[in-house]
Amino acid sequence: MDTPAGSTRTAIAPASGKLAVLLPGLGAVATTLIGGVEAVKRGLAKPIGSLTQMGTVRLGKRTEHRSPLVRELVPLARLDDLCFGGWDLFPDSAFESAAHAKVIEPALLEQVRAPLEAIHPMAAVFSSEYVKRLNGTHVKQAASKRALGEALREDIRRFMKENGCSRAVMVWCASTEIYIEPTAVHASLAAFEKGLAESDPAIAPSMIYAWAALKEGVPFANGAPNLTVDIPAIVELARKQRLPVAGKDFKTGQTLMKTVIAPMLKARMLGLVGWFSTNILGNRDGEVLDDPGSFKTKEVSKLSVLEHILQPHLYPDLYGKFDHKVSIHYYRPRGDNKEGWDNIDIAGWLGYPMQIKVNFLCRDSILAAPYEH
Numbered sequence: 555m556d557t558p559a560g561s562t563r564t565a566i567a568p569a570s571g572k573l574a575v576l577l578p579g580l581g582a583v584a585t586t587l588i589g590g591v592e593a594v595k596r597g598l599a600k601p602i603g604s605l606t607q608m609g610t611v612r613l614g615k616r617t618e619h620r621s622p623l624v625r626e627l628v629p630l631a632r633l634d635d636l637c638f639g640g641w642d643l644f645p646d647s648a649f650e651s652a653a654h655a656k657v658i659e660p661a662l663l664e665q666v667r668a669p670l671e672a673i674h675p676m677a678a679v680f681s682s683e684y685v686k687r688l689n690g691t692h693v694k695q696a697a698s699k700r701a702l703g704e705a706l707r708e709d710i711r712r713f714m715k716e717n718g719c720s721r722a723v724m725v726w727c728a729s730t731e732i733y734i735e736p737t738a739v740h741a742s743l744a745a746f747e748k749g750l751a752e753s754d755p756a757i758a759p760s761m762i763y764a765w766a767a768l769k770e771g772v773p774f775a776n777g778a779p780n781l782t783v784d785i786p787a788i789v790e791l792a793r794k795q796r797l798p799v800a801g802k803d804f805k806t807g808q809t810l811m812k813t814v815i816a817p818m819l820k821a822r823m824l825g826l827v828g829w830f831s832t833n834i835l836g837n838r839d840g841e842v843l844d845d846p847g848s849f850k851t852k853e854v855s856k857l858s859v860l861e862h863i864l865q866p867h868l869y870p871d872l873y874g875k876f877d878h879k880v881s882i883h884y885y886r887p888r889g890d891n892k893e894g895w896d897n898i899d900i901a902g903w904l905g906y907p908m909q910i911k912v913n914f915l916c917r918d919s920i921l922a923a924p925y926e927h
């Protein structure tokens with residue numbers, strides 16, 4: 555997480571009381587997280603994939619054999635203290651949304667029906683300019699983007715009060731917005747707040763959620779590759795409020811593979827000639843990503859991962875010029891059970907070409923959900 559620059563020591567509040575977990579987007583990932591936590595709390599399943607629940611930290615030398623669990627070493631909220639809420643443009647409860655997503659099997663879902671049925675999304679701040687493939691009715695109407703932001707702030711305050719929460723975090727689990735680049739309205743907090751009042755078209759809904767969260771003292775993490783918090787205006791607000799902002803896509807499926815294989819190539823000084831990735835996916839996320847604008851946001855983020863890891867400027871002979879192609883095809887029969895193929899053309903000693911093939915048959919939201927805590 556980004557800590558505010560210039561701060562000497564940041565006081566971190568103790569993890570006491572109930573923690574509101576506020577999720578814009580109550581879709582497949584969000585409901586798999588909530589249903590999963592409820593199942594784990596009841597001893598119906600294990601929190602596999604969760605660093606906070608299963609991870610350990612080595613202390614001292616290897617020979618000292620001191621490896622406490624992360625959750626015993628770091629003061630983290632207990633699963634029992636989490637209180638989930640969210641927003642969506644569809645009014646379905648978390649149970650109905652989870653049933654629609656078909657990620658959690660019906661028998662398990664039935665056992666966590668009550669807590670999921672109790673979660674009804676608040677009306678969304680949504681614009682079909684930013685997510686072209688969706689059209690919902692459970693959407694806030696207000697005179698300006700500033701007024702929409704104020705309505706979200708009101709939602710946060712009301713949720714915390716009604717549920718007796720002492721702290722909150724917000725994690726963007728909503729659809730991937732179209733690709734946009736930063737402009738003057740994103741350059742400073744003053745310009746951004748003026749833009750909110752004037753409903754500047756370059757302010758995306760996700761930015762309004764981030765602004766509202768930070769104004770209410772709530773940290774914000776981004777599970778999608780949207781620009782959202784990667785703009786000077788939001789970073790300025792986060793610093794002012796001394797709050798962390800984090801995230802750029804969950805990076806849990808095909809991008810996870812990229813973040814593992816690319817460092818391996820670099821560690822052995824093997825060259826990269828080309829990386830061809832393709833996917834079939836049949837959930838709502840796949841439907842949204844079938845739109846070229848939303849897809850470009852994903853594509854740029856996936857490419858930036860490779861460039862960040864491989865540092866082409868330091869290794870021009872190895873990574874100065876590689877082809878990178880990504881495609882995501884919406885293919886309904888697969889639902890959330892995605893299939894990804896990677897063909898990686900690499901170069902070894904004397905430039906001799908070799909290939910790596912990866913066929914990842916994964917469950918998209920099962921991979922993403924544990925990453926949220």
Ligand SMILES: NC(=O)c1ccc[n+]([C@@H]2O[C@H](COP(=O)([O-])OP(=O)(O)OC[C@H]3O[C@@H](n4cnc5c(N)ncnc54)[C@H](O)[C@@H]3O)[C@@H](O)[C@H]2O)c1
Pocket residue numbers: 578579580581582583584641642643644655678679680681685688690726727728729730731759760777778779803804805806807837838839842917918919920921922
């Ligand atoms: N599933 C994965 O493995 C995975 C991995 C990495 C990133 N992601 C990203 O996480 C996000 C969620 O994925 P998902 O599979 O749950 O998708 P999903 O389509 O099932 O859920 C997204 C939900 O967000 C809602 N939504 C869209 N815009 C909104 C807004 N402005 N306010 C409130 N709600 C809004 C939609 O109605 C939908 O219910 C996507 O952006 C996706 O690209 C997913």
